[in-house]
Amino acid sequence: MASSECTVVSETRCFQGSVIKYEHRSETLNCTMRFNAYLPDTRCTLPVLYFLSGLTCTEDNFMQKAGALRYLSDRRIILICPDTSPRGVDVEGQDAADDLGTGAGFYVDATEPQWKDHYRMYSYVTEELPALVGRHLPVDKTRVSIMGHSMGGHGALVCALRNPNKYRSVSGFAAICNPSECSWGQKAFTAYMGDHRKAWADYDATALVKRYTGPALPILLDQGDQDPFLKKGQLLPERFIRAVEDNPEKQNLHLDNHMRPGFDHSYYFIQTFIEEHIQFHARHLLA
Numbered sequence: 001m002a003s004s005e006c007t008v009v010s011e012t013r014c015f016q017g018s019v020i021k022y023e024h025r026s027e028t029l030n031c032t033m034r035f036n037a038y039l040p041d042t043r044c045t046l047p048v049l050y051f052l053s054g055l056t057c058t059e060d061n062f063m064q065k066a067g068a069l070r071y072l073s074d075r076r077i078i079l080i081c082p083d084t085s086p087r088g089v090d091v092e093g094q095d096a097a098d099d100l101g102t103g104a105g106f107y108v109d110a111t112e113p114q115w116k117d118h119y120r121m122y123s124y125v126t127e128e129l130p131a132l133v134g135r136h137l138p139v140d141k142t143r144v145s146i147m148g149h150s151m152g153g154h155g156a157l158v159c160a161l162r163n164p165n166k167y168r169s170v171s172g173f174a175a176i177c178n179p180s181e182c183s184w185g186q187k188a189f190t191a192y193m194g195d196h197r198k199a200w201a202d203y204d205a206t207a208l209v210k211r212y213t214g215p216a217l218p219i220l221l222d223q224g225d226q227d228p229f230l231k232k233g234q235l236l237p238e239r240f241i242r243a244v245e246d247n248p249e250k251q252n253l254h255l256d257n258h259m260r261p262g263f264d265h266s267y268y269f270i271q272t273f274i275e276e277h278i279q280f281h282a283r284h285l286l287a
């Protein structure tokens, strides 16, 4: 398969649009990747929303379980769901645990020799994938937003905070907000980047938001108070909220933060509040 080629694996009707699964050769990740798009029926370009999934997910989890497509169809927004790691590659140790390697790319560009030839999910989701999407789907490249869940919430925050002007809004469900200080993040960052805390800071939403100097950025965070990973200290939303307050230019950080009583970490939680997230992004994408 040539590097710019993108083939349609399947196309499935849903509401007033279609779910399209694509396969392509990724030069960034050195492997064949799949992603899903939801394309509302259209004769013109449409805004685009990226969703980054969490640990153990593929490009399918959010599409199939979140209940988002009805709202995207109504508001005529294209959705792109990438996979969570390189696939079909030969990297020692990548299948030993749920929180490292396959299904756990953590949206970073690895620098350690064992991982760096394939595990470059940050460059993939911010550069290669948007370029590919722009060639194959009718996207308005000036209207782009990003969201995610857990590891993907971390990824979405990092992509938005590192790329002022690229995304109009960002949101997270149960996002890993301070990966340098939780065991999931420390394990992944040590493996992918070595013990270099300065490098970690470039992939840590709490560190990034403290020094953000870009234009106005609307941020929506949702968290369930019965989330077991919140209780285990994996998510640390309170550190992110404090870091926003510590930023001297905090007037540009428009944070809307919700703690939801009784909700956990699952897709039932996501389903419950997905309409609010789509509405939030639609407000900024369609303005």
Ligand SMILES: N[C@@H](CCC(=O)N[C@@H](CSC=O)C(=O)NCC(=O)O)C(=O)O
Residues within 6 Å of the ligand: 053, 054, 055, 056, 057, 061, 065, 098, 099, 149, 150, 151, 152, 265, 266, 267
């Ligand atoms: N087994 C793992 C956690 C697995 C898990 O809960 N994955 C979540 C994302 S968690 C953070 O990134 C998920 O979205 N699963 C897929 C689904 O469809 O529910 C562990 O306990 O470490």
